Structures are given as structure tokens and as C-alpha cells.
Amino acid sequence: MELLVTALRREAEGVLGVELRDPAGAPLPAFVPGAHVDVAFPNGCTRQYSIASSAGDGSRYWLGIGLAPASRGGSRYAHERLRPGDRLQVGAPRALFQLDADAAGHLFIAGGIGITPILSMIRWCIDHQRSWRLLYCVRSRRHAAYLETLAPHAARCRLHADDEQGGPADLHASLRELPAGWHVYCCGPGAMMDAVSAGAGAAGVPAPAVHFERFAPPSAQGEAAEGGEGAGPADGAFEVALARQGGRFTVPAGQSILSVLEGHGLCLPSSCREGLCRSCEVPLLAGRADHRDYVLSEAEREANRSILICVSRAAGGELVLDL
């Protein structure tokens, strides 16, 4: 859909708020708290951004866009060139990071721009009178977005500024104090999410009660590095066969299935190309996948019924795709 940029707001240092509305004032597609949209910029970059506004407000989406230091055109375009009145191609909202409405309570752990999807979750908790707490970690207070929105709920929120506290927050302590039946939601830099994962495991929090939203692969340094083709250094060549269109292709070391198929003229859906968004998922008919994405659950990996072809490879032998 084509949406109009109706307002821009500096939410914090390096965080741009972008308000999008339908040009004719029509209601926007509904979304669930934690959802994101694909935004296609006029410079050809397509990126995913979380919706910070209330899922109950169908008149607009407020996006939070952090300026990625290594940006190759997505967030940099937004911060430097986007103006009110511009029009952007925006995909329908998608939710890979979702609240469990049946949980007894919700502990949110946000790092930097990771507050964006969590803010819409917090708005839902407030609207539905659910128990929640927030640990919001930033490098310094000037990087903390949405503090005015959170101020009325100060008793439930803890802001941790590394430069004031002399280092990162003790995430393990927060997880050890988690009340029974609560779920944990974490969005932030890879190192933070790895620490939350380890801390939750050590505290005995069941894996299904811990939810993550990744903006960048765990190997990416610091805040999100954008773009990239997803093949690791230890990759070997393998074969893929297309069941419906026919054809067998060799995927060499250092190339993804997606790039090989595109090189043979196939036009396939994709967005992040880093195993983060699920837009390139393809049903897998035969063969064992070496899943290298960051979004399939353990059960989905085990079931081996689909594969994200921008990053994942064959565990050996051939893969037969439902294409």
C-alpha cells in the first residue's frame, strides 16, 4: 500500500518517529502489538520497522527508526531525506514477535531501538489492564525514546543508562525475580538477547515463555548492520531441485539458495535476506535443511517442513523445494 508521511518526530538521539496514514484517510490494516511492516524507500532499500503506536488506533502507524551506524540506505535515508508529505510503499503488518495474552504477566526487556515493538505491547497491557514491567537499557539517557509516554507508568519501568550505572544491566537478576507464569519479551542488540536467553535458562524460565525480536543476526556488532547476503564461511556446495517448475541447481559455497535461483531468473519474495523476517520461506518437500535463520522455532526446525532460502542450506545431499 502507498502511505503518506504525515509527521516526523525526534524521539531520542538517533531515533526518528515516522507517522504514516492512508492518503485518503482510510483505516489502515489492523496489526497485533509487536508487529512490523516492510518499508520500501525511493532509493530502492526495503527494511522492516516495528510499529510503536497502539494496535487499537487504526488511523495511523507510528514507526520508530533507529539510525544504524553501518546503514547502507534504509535508516540513513529516513533520517536524512524523509519529509512530511512523502509517500512510501509499505507492506501489510506482520507479527513474528507476539504477546501471549494468557500469560500471568509480561516482563519487557528492551535495548535501544528495541523499545519500539515493546511500546505497542505495553500500550496493549495498559488498555487491557494486564500486569507488566519494563527494563529499558540504553547507552545514555539521551538515547532513550518514548520517556514521556512511559512517565505515567514510572513504577513499572526501570531505565538503565550504561553511562550512569557504570556498565550494562544485570539481566540475570531481573530474570531470577520473574513471578510464576510471567512471560519475557526481549528486543535489542544481539548480545543482550543472548544474555537474556542464557539468564532465562539459568532461572528456569520455560523456553516457550521467552520471546525475542531480532533486528540483526547475533554475529552483527552493536546496533543493526543492514543488508547482507547470508552464507557463512564454512559452507559447502549442494543441490536444490524445484518440484513444480522443474530444474536442478547447484548452490556453491558462499552463495544462498535465493541468490542462485534469482540468478536463474526466478523472482521470489524476500526482504531482509538475513534470516530475520520469514518473507523468503519456502515449503521443503525432501532433504534435511541446515536451518540458519533466527525466526523458526525449535519445533519448526525439527519438523523440517520449510526453509528460509536467504540463509539456510542443506545439511547434506539435496533439497527439494515446493517451487
Ligand code: FES
Ligand atoms: S528474506 Fe528475510 S528471512 Fe529470508
